[in-house]
Amino acid sequence: MRINLICIGKTDDKEISRLIQYYQNRLPKHWNFEVTEIPDVKNAKNLSPELLKKEEGKLFLMLTENSDHVVLLDEKGKQFTSREFAAKIDNWMNSSLKKISFFIGGAYGFSEEIYQRANEKMSLSKMTFTHQMIRLFFVEQIYRADQILQGKPYHND
Numbered sequence: 001m002r003i004n005l006i007c008i009g010k011t012d013d014k015e016i017s018r019l020i021q022y023y024q025n026r027l028p029k030h031w032n033f034e035v036t037e038i039p040d041v042k043n044a045k046n047l048s049p050e051l052l053k054k055e056e057g058k059l060f061l062m063l064t065e066n067s068d069h070v071v072l073l074d075e076k077g078k079q080f081t082s083r084e085f086a087a088k089i090d091n092w093m094n095s096s097l098k099k100i101s102f103f104i105g106g107a108y109g110f111s112e113e114i115y116q117r118a119n120e121k122m123s124l125s126k127m128t129f130t131h132q133m134i135r136l137f138f139v140e141q142i143y144r145a146d147q148i149l150q151g152k153p154y155h156n157d
């Protein structure tokens, strides 16, 4: 199974990029985890929020196959503990799913088309984070899930 985290625009803060890389490098290869940064929509500043979300949505969908299980990272989604998330990933890994695509929205979130396409919505907190910071928080949770599944002492509860 592959796991793809798809985000809008480059991670423009070097410190966030460095930490994402840090956790990614510690993840075993069999996770097949990759981060895809979609280029920012051209002329984004001249588009209304609705149009911008639509354009970003088209780019998300271009990277998604029909068989992908799409999970939106969305502050209004369902919340999990780190152990529940690790168990969820373990179930997916033992299923026939070929790819899980996690989407992080842009500055205004997701278009209606993307909500329609999504299989589920997952929240990391009820609070809203920037689309840059949430990348790092998510990648750390992926690393934490691996440590939990390996029974390592990184996660202590």
Ligand SMILES: C[S@@+](CC[C@H](N)C(=O)[O-])C[C@H]1O[C@@H](n2cnc3c(N)ncnc32)[C@H](O)[C@@H]1O
Pocket: 072, 073, 074, 075, 076, 103, 104, 105, 106, 107, 108, 109, 110, 122, 123, 124, 125, 126, 127, 128, 129, 130, 131, 134
């Ligand atoms: C700045 S937020 C979008 C803001 C918001 N949806 C709005 O109404 O304007 C950018 C993206 O970061 C992600 N995000 C931010 N906070 C999150 C949270 N607590 N849990 C999961 N994803 C979050 C989501 O993918 C969101 O679309």
